[in-house]
Amino acid sequence: MALVGPPNAGKSTLLNRLMNFPLAITSPRHQTTRQKISGILNGEKCQAVFLDTPGFLSPRNAFEKSMCSAIKRSILDDSDIICLLCAHGEKEILPEYLAMxxxxxxxxxxxxxxxxxxxxxKTEEVAEKYSGELKPTRTFFISALKGTGVEELKSAILNNLPYSPPYYPKEQITPQWERFFAAEIVRQVIFETFSSEIPYRTAVELDIFNEGKNRPDYLHANIHVSKNSLKPIVIGKRGSKLKMIREEAQALLQKFFMRKVKLEISVKVTKDWENKPQFLKTLNYE
Ligand SMILES: Nc1nc2c(ncn2[C@@H]2O[C@H](COP(=O)(O)OP(=O)(O)OP(=O)(O)O)[C@@H](O)[C@H]2O)c(=O)[nH]1
Ligand SMILES: [Mg+2]
Known part of the structure; x- marks a missing residue:
């Protein structure tokens, strides 16, 4: 099942609610999610794979193109059920995605x-706006944040999945690497720390993830900024901002992985990374 829709509609919040686990980062800003995130729900007799995707966008660079391919692939190839999520007061659904x-x-x-x-x-008005063209199989009114209506939606998803052998082992909750989630958590802190430009001009690469046997895991992340002027802002006066980011991210990582970790962070200028396919590949962008 793929969760798709305009930015900020609440796709990642819904994924987390369906999984009962904070797998995807969320924020009140647009385009928080940049890659496809898979959650595996294992029931008594079934296994469902939920895909969270970036918010609909018209791409302006290689990076945004990769976000669009993740959305399109999720709609066209990777799903049996498409949940088109929208909300009153958020961006309209772009016509090309609605048509697709x-x-x-x-x-x-x-x-x-x-x-x-x-x-x-107002919620019903939004549904009316899109129902004509979409001809939905069913319509749901929910609050992903509060949980209202989510159980009904979840049952409908599970009841409509096709029969097939499970794709993943029963104990797995995601096929994605721990490195990916660690980098996402650092990104979440950047979204919370800075307003306007910085969250959008930074990418986080987790280049070292060493599991400690009898000591904390050691993680190293690079925060890449796309121009020189942003580096001192991320670092802050005498390193104060970076220290805050590191401490906050380390605490969140320990909660997520449920074990002790030591995190170190470097800030690097990778000019115009949004247009560098080779760099995007190292971060596993499609
Ligand atoms: N009041 C309310 N807020 C919600 C609800 N669902 C999500 N939000 C909030 O809406 C904002 C966006 O939520 P996300 O889950 O990050 O939205 P998204 O669709 O994944 O956004 P992108 O990743 O940017 O495409 C966050 O501040 C959420 O807390 C809801 O049911 N009610
Ligand atoms: Mg999201």
């Missing part, structure tokens, strides 16, 4: 989120 989903032969759930702040009438 509407013409797919897959099960299409229209999910209007943020019922808790929009109320029933």
């Amino acid at each position: 989903i509407s013409t797919s032969k897959k099960i299409r759930f229209l999910v209007v989120n943020k019922l808790d702040i929009s109320g029933r009438r």
